[in-house]
Every structure is written in structure tokens, then in C-alpha cells.
Amino acid sequence: xxxxxxxxxxxxxxxxxxxxxxxxxxxxxxxxxxxxxxxxxxxxxxxxxxxxxxxxxxxxxxxxxxxxxxxxxxxxxxxxxxxxxxxxxxxxxxxxxxxxxxxxxxxxxxxxxxxxxxxxxxxxxxxxxxxxxxxxxxxxxxxxxxxxxxxxxxxxxxxxxxxxxxxxxxxxxxxxxxxxxxxxxxxxxxxxxxxxxxxxxxxxxxxxxxxxxxxxxxxxxxxxxxxxxxxxxxxxxxxxxxxxxxxxxxxxxxxxxxxxxxxxxxxxxxxxxxxxxxxxxxxxxxxxxxxxxxxxxxxxxxxxxxxxxxxxxxxxxxxxxxxxxxxxxxxxxxxxxxxxxxxxxxxxxxxxxxxxxxxxxxxxxxxxxxxxxxxxxxxxxxxxxxxxxxxxxxxxxxxxxxxxxxxxxxxxxxxxxxxxxxxxxxxxxxxxxxxxxxxxxxxxxxxxxxxxxxxxxxxxxxxxxxxxx
Amino acid sequence: xxxxxxxxxxxxxxxxxxxxxxxxxxxxxxxxxxxxxxxxxxxxxxxxxxxxxxxxxxxxxxxxxxxxxxxxxxxxxxxxxxxxxxxxxxxxxxxxxxxxxxxxxxxxxxxxxxxxxxxxxxxxxxxxxxxxxxxxxxxxxxxxxxxxxxxxxxxxxxxxxxxxxxxxxxxxxxxxxxxxxxxxxxxxxxxxxxxxxxxxxxxxxxxxxxxxxxxxxxxxxxxxxxxxxxxxxxxxxxxxxxxxxxxxxxxxxxxxxxxxxxxxxxxxxxxxxxxxxxxxxxxxxxxxxxxxxxxxxxxxxxxxxxxxxxxxxxxxxxxxxxxxxxxxxxxxxxxxxxxxxxxxxxxxxxxxxxxxxxxxxxxxxxxxxxxxxxxxxxxxx
Numbered sequence: 004x005x006x007x008x009x010x011x012x013x014x015x016x017x018x019x020x021x022x023x024x025x026x027x028x029x030x031x032x033x034x035x036x037x038x039x040x041x042x043x044x045x046x047x048x049x050x051x052x053x054x055x056x057x058x059x060x061x062x063x064x065x066x067x068x069x070x071x072x073x074x075x076x077x078x079x080x081x082x083x084x085x086x087x088x089x090x091x092x093x094x095x096x097x098x099x100x101x102x103x104x105x106x107x108x109x110x111x112x113x114x115x116x117x118x119x120x121x122x123x124x125x126x127x128x129x130x131x132x133x134x135x136x137x138x139x140x141x142x143x144x145x146x147x148x149x150x151x152x153x154x155x156x157x158x159x160x161x162x163x164x165x166x167x168x169x170x171x172x173x174x175x176x177x178x179x180x181x182x183x184x185x186x187x188x189x190x191x192x193x194x195x196x197x198x199x200x201x202x203x204x205x206x207x208x209x210x211x212x213x214x215x216x217x218x219x220x221x222x223x224x225x226x227x228x229x230x231x232x233x234x235x236x237x238x239x240x241x242x243x244x245x246x247x248x249x250x251x252x253x254x255x256x257x258x259x260x261x262x263x264x265x266x267x268x269x270x271x272x273x274x275x276x277x278x279x280x281x282x283x284x285x286x287x288x289x290x291x292x293x294x295x296x297x298x299x300x301x302x303x304x305x306x307x308x309x310x311x312x313x314x315x316x317x318x319x320x321x322x323x324x325x326x327x328x329x330x331x332x333x334x335x336x337x338x339x340x341x342x343x344x345x346x347x348x349x350x351x352x353x354x355x356x357x358x359x360x361x362x363x364x365x366x367x368x369x370x371x372x373x374x375x376x377x378x379x380x381x382x383x384x385x386x387x388x389x390x391x392x393x394x395x396x397x398x399x400x401x402x403x404x405x406x407x408x409x410x411x412x413x414x415x416x417x418x419x420x421x422x423x424x425x426x427x428x429x430x431x432x433x434x435x436x437x438x439x440x441x442x443x444x445x446x447x448x449x450x451x452x453x454x455x456x457x458x459x460x461x462x463x464x465x466x467x468x469x470x471x472x
Numbered sequence: 473x474x475x476x477x478x479x480x481x482x483x484x485x486x487x488x489x490x491x492x493x494x495x496x497x498x499x500x501x502x503x504x505x506x507x508x509x510x511x512x513x514x515x516x517x518x519x520x521x522x523x524x525x526x527x528x529x530x531x532x533x534x535x536x537x538x539x540x541x542x543x544x545x546x547x548x549x550x551x552x553x554x555x556x557x558x559x560x561x562x563x564x565x566x567x568x569x570x571x572x573x574x575x576x577x578x579x580x581x582x583x584x585x586x587x588x589x590x591x592x593x594x595x596x597x598x599x600x601x602x603x604x605x606x607x608x609x610x611x612x613x614x615x616x617x618x619x620x621x622x623x624x625x626x627x628x629x630x631x632x633x634x635x636x637x638x639x640x641x642x643x644x645x646x647x648x649x650x651x652x653x654x655x656x657x658x659x660x661x662x663x664x665x666x667x668x669x670x671x672x673x674x675x676x677x678x679x680x681x682x683x684x685x686x687x688x689x690x691x692x693x694x695x696x697x698x699x700x701x702x703x704x705x706x707x708x709x710x711x712x713x714x715x716x717x718x719x720x721x722x723x724x725x726x727x728x729x730x731x732x733x734x735x736x737x738x739x740x741x742x743x744x745x746x747x748x749x750x751x752x753x754x755x756x757x758x759x760x761x762x763x764x765x766x767x768x769x770x771x772x773x774x775x776x777x778x779x780x781x782x783x784x785x786x787x788x789x790x791x792x793x794x795x796x797x798x799x800x801x802x803x804x805x806x807x808x809x810x811x812x813x814x815x816x817x818x819x820x821x822x823x824x825x826x827x828x829x830x831x832x833x834x835x836x837x838x839x840x841x842x843x844x845x846x847x848x849x850x851x852x853x
Binding site: 048051052057061121124139141195197389399402403410412425428429432 | 475478479481482485486488489492493496497499500501504507554587590591617618622647652653655656659773807808810811814815818848
């Protein structure tokens, strides 16, 4: 009897905790939403008089080395490299890093671009796995291929950074497609504030069902596949609310691995990408924050909403599950590797706001959510649950979620406006409602599963079934 | 009581969601409709503007035009102004004045919102409105980056060299790090020498750097005395700016110049040595090539890289020197030389610099390459 009474007390207390947790989370997301409106308002105002066409030929735009790490990307790599070589940018080089692919990635690149092995000087500023060969293209002077022993994505990026000759480096996934002026847009902050800006990231969008020709987007469409459609809504929310809001606070903790620019000197100063982690993109940004704050240097890490990069989203549950588990473990890796930053005033807004937010809501969130469902069941069993209250509570949570999604769609409409059709808008809203009935819970469940079998700093390439576009 | 509050909150959220959804839907439909209308109007006004320009402005536009039409005409004019000159440019500016765009933006330039003012400054610059100059000079002092930058850009477009010095001082005062932004701003200003000479002679080293770089950018040889003076400066940035200037100007036909440059091959700062190596790529003489050969043995990678790149620019003579470096004991130098030769042969080909098979020089280059490869692959040097 005593045990039951203890359980009842626990359930009651836990319910109160979940209620407070949700209130606090919603308050934080509302604040982020306000900040994202401010950030995007300023950005759209500025863009009105930025002459990107002139910038594309200006010698004052900083030159960039584009790093393209690839592992078994034979289906898409040639088209993607071609599209990168055609970007509107004054001076850039494309450094493709073949990370010991076991398919025809290397052969396809070699054949297509007439690559020839050279004895180029490879400076191992950041330690990497052995480089088997460096190849130059016979007719394209700004293309380099590094063929190396398999070491993971971070190791490949470090090899690329070692080989890069320009002061800015950008990491672009081999399966991603950049819009023609994306590079200019994402590099613009480095022109505006060359001494302050150390990294900038663009927005990532879902390319599934879009019409792609020779590595360029011909027609933008929403995905036909429901799973990819849910991810489209998720990405919009993550980029237009999360990233834009955190960027306004200068607390951006993630620059997507699919598309971001970094100052090479800073990347080298922090020891490059961490090879032992899954979330090398987040880890690098955390290391940069740490380094800059420790050295008391003024800096900015910015998000550029209209620099768009298109990427393929998984269309089957298995791939999506794998991706989300990897992402969550990557997040845990970064947060657990820097416990000293949590609530540490030395790290300013990053230590006092962003890190606690990520710990509380991103890392522990799935655990609270999943145990919350279980406790709701227990409450029902013990007769503690007012059905009316529960329905209202769930209803409000869902409506709040839809409100956030709609806000991100409004922000998209006013900044990039890639989805022009009315039916596309209706479809996005519909999926932002539907995602509450199963999809979000499923994603939380997968993220919850990521806790089990988690081993710190264990890294592998993420494998998602790719389609030829 | 609590439940009632939650219930109201629930209804409130429902209402808010429906309102946002409905408003956004209406907005989307209206925007879509307006886009179509705008596209139609765009085609109409584009045809009109073609006629207007081809008839040298004799066609008078309708007196009353809607704000939509005004926006469309502005859009066309701004787009065409980007690549128009002479009479076409004059006609486009005339049209913008006729439809009241200048007047509208002059009013906007006095408004409180810095965003509205920044945009007005940008457009007034495009419209080359002389009337806007006094207000643009006020905007130049603003703390808002967008506003003072756009005002600076507009002033340079409208007045040419008249306010260059003020613009440079203003941008520099706000952002010392924005050297490239200043250079980008003034790159189209003609005959910049008098202003730059004035800035240089005032002696402030940061601004002297800008002056040298600007003169180099315009390939203005009148800056040579300044470059010579800056080379003797103790300030690293000044020395680098002078070397960059020299690189832009190219073959300065003054013998003493090379002698002066020789003094920097052992400069304490590797950046100075690296820029020296780069600048020597524009001095196509025996002396310069010999100096570059010495720089191939520099302890810093960037200096060797620039020296190798500059030697390639010396064509036959440079290739010969690179091949000589291949067989020297300094493996850093020989590896860099090999990288250069390999790249040159890949992208250009030795034939391009008249190294014909059978000639003595050709044989010498290949002998050196063979020795280097033989040594690298484990043979005896």
C-alpha cells in the first residue's frame, strides 16, 4: 500500500514537472520566435540593396575553398561537382575528398574531369589519415581531388582544410545542391565584418521531388513522399525559427554540415573538425565559441536565411531512424564533451542561455517526452487524470506547435519565398498539423533510443539511400 | 477556475491559429494575384521603355500612373541602369525624375526609420540625384552601417572624387577593418590620385595603406614615389601595401627599384617576403628571377609558393630556374619547384614557353627533372 501511495505521489510530482518543463520550453521557443522575426526583418531590409550580381565579379569578395567530402556518392558526385564549378563566385576552388569510397566515386570523378595524379605538397597542419594521392583536373584549374584512406567525414574535411589554399573554407555535402548565388550570400557577412565574422551558415532545404537538371534546381516542388514532407516542415521550423533566433543572440551552436563557411585560420586554431564524433559540424562550432570566448576575442557566427542549399531527405523509416539517432548522439557528444561551458558566465550567452537550452530541451527532451507519455498512462490507471484537462493540454500543445510551424512558413514567405503556389502553402500547413499525430512522437522515440548504446566519440559515415537526381 | 482559464487559452490558441492561417492564405492569394498583375505591367512598361529610349525620350508618359506602375518602372530603370551609359543612362534618369521617384526618395531620406533612409540613399545614388548630396553627407555620419555605407556609395556615384576623402574618413572611423569595403567603394572613381596623394601625405599609416592600395588598383604610376617611401617604413602593413602596389603596377623600369626590393628578401616578417615574391612576378628580368631563386629557399611555405608562382610567370627563364632548384639539396625548395613544374606542364605545357624538344635548355630541364624523380623514387642522386 505504501508503495502505491509513493507511486501516486511520484506520478503527481512528475506531472507537475512536465507541466513546468513544457511551459518553460514554450516560453523559450516564443522568445526565439521573436528574435528570429527581428533577425529576418533586418536581413530582408539589407538584402534589398545588396548587389549580388556585382559581387560575383568583385575582386574584394574573399576567395573560398569548397570542401566536398564524399564516401560512396557515385550516383550524384559528378553532377554535384559540376554544379559547384558553375557557381557565381569570383574566385574559388573545389576540393573533393574521396574518403576511401568502395563504389565508383573515385573512378567516375577521374574519368569525368580527366584527373591526373600530381606530387602536390600536402601540409598536415591538422592530423589526418594518410593521403593516397592528390589529383588535378587537366582542364579545370580550380578542381582538386584528394584520395585518402577512410577516416570519416571529419577526417576528410580536415584533409580538405589542409589542402585548401584560400582563407575561407566551406563544407558542402556531396549530395547537396547549392543555388547559384548561395555562396555569395553566405560569404557576404565576411565582407561586411571581416574581423568579427568567423563562420556563417545557410539554410538547408529538402530537394526530394524537385526538378533537378545537371546539378541545378530547375523547379521547386514539395516532396511527394509524406516522410520527406514532414521533414520539410521540420527544416523550415529549425532554420527560420531556431537558427535565425539563436543567430540574433550570437549563440548559433550548429552550422549545418551540409552548408557553412568558416575562417580557415580559426578552424586550424581549434584543431579542425573532431574526427571521433558523429556531430562534427556542431562540435566545430562549439569549439569555435569556446576558443573565441576563452581568448576574449569579439566574434560573430551568423545565419544567412536566403543562402539556400538543397539536400535529399530520407524517404524510408529505417534511414530516417538512423539519421535521427546519429544526430542525437552527435548532439550528446558535443554537449557532454564541454560540460565546463554549461552555466558558465565566462562563455556569455552561449554558456548561460544556449547550452542550458540544448541540455534541457534538445538532449534531455526526448526522455522527458517519452517518460511523460508513460506517466500519463499511469495517471490514467490511478484515476489521477482528468480526461478533459488532458485533452485540453494536448490540444494546446499541438496548437502551439502548429503556430510555430505557421510562423516559420510566414518567415519563409517574407525572406526566401521558394514555395510560391497556394496549394504548396496549404500542403505545408496540413503537414504541420499532421506531424503531431505520430511523426513527432516517432522522432522523439528514435531520439530516446539514441541514449541506449551511446558511446562517447564513436564516429561513422551516415548512410542514406541516395537517388540520382 | 484553472480549467476554465485553460479552456479559454485553448480557444484563444484555436482562434489565433485560424486567424494566422486565414490571413496568410489571403495574403498568399493576393500576392500571387499581384505578382501576375505586376508581370503583365512589367511587360507593358518594358515595351514602353524600349520605345521611350529608341525615340530619344520624345514619348511622354501618362500623367497619372498608379504606385504599382511607378514601382514597375523604377524596377526596370534600376535594372537597366546597371549596364547603361551615355544617352540611355540620361533617359533612364530622366524617366525616374518624371515619374516622381527622385522626389519620393528625397522625402524618404529625411524619414526617421534608418532602413527607409538607407534604401532611399541607395536609390538616390543610382539616380545620381545632386539634390540629395547635403542630406547624404548628413547620413554619412550615421552610426547605422547600412545607412552610412549606402550614403557613401551614393555620394561617390553622384559626385565622383569630390567627397572621396570624407567617405574614406567616415568608413574608416566606423570600421577600421573594412579596408576592402573602402577599396570596393572607390574602385570606379576616376582619377583618384589627387585625393589619395592628399591622404597619403597626411601620414596616418592605416590610411596610407588604403591610398597605396587604391592607387595600385587604378594602376596609377604616379604613386611610385609613395611606394618607395612606404617600403622604407617600419610598419609592416605599409611595406605590404607598397609591395601590393608594385605588383599591380608591374614592370617599373627603374633599375634601383630591384635593388630596393632586394633588401626585403630577409625581412623579419614572412608576409613581407611573401608579397615581395609575388611582386617580383611582375618584374620580368634576370635580376628578379635570381632573387626569386633565393626566395625558393625561404623557410616559410607561403614565400616559396609565391616565389614558385612568380618564377612560372618568367616563362622559359623561370622554368629553367625551377628545374635547377629541383636538384638542390633543400628538399623543401625542390618539392615546391616540382609542384610548380608539374602544374605548369599540366595546365599550360612546356611547349608554351618555347621549350622545344632537342634544344639545350629543354635537355637541361628534363635532365634536372629526371634526377629529381630518380632521387625521390629511391635512386642515387
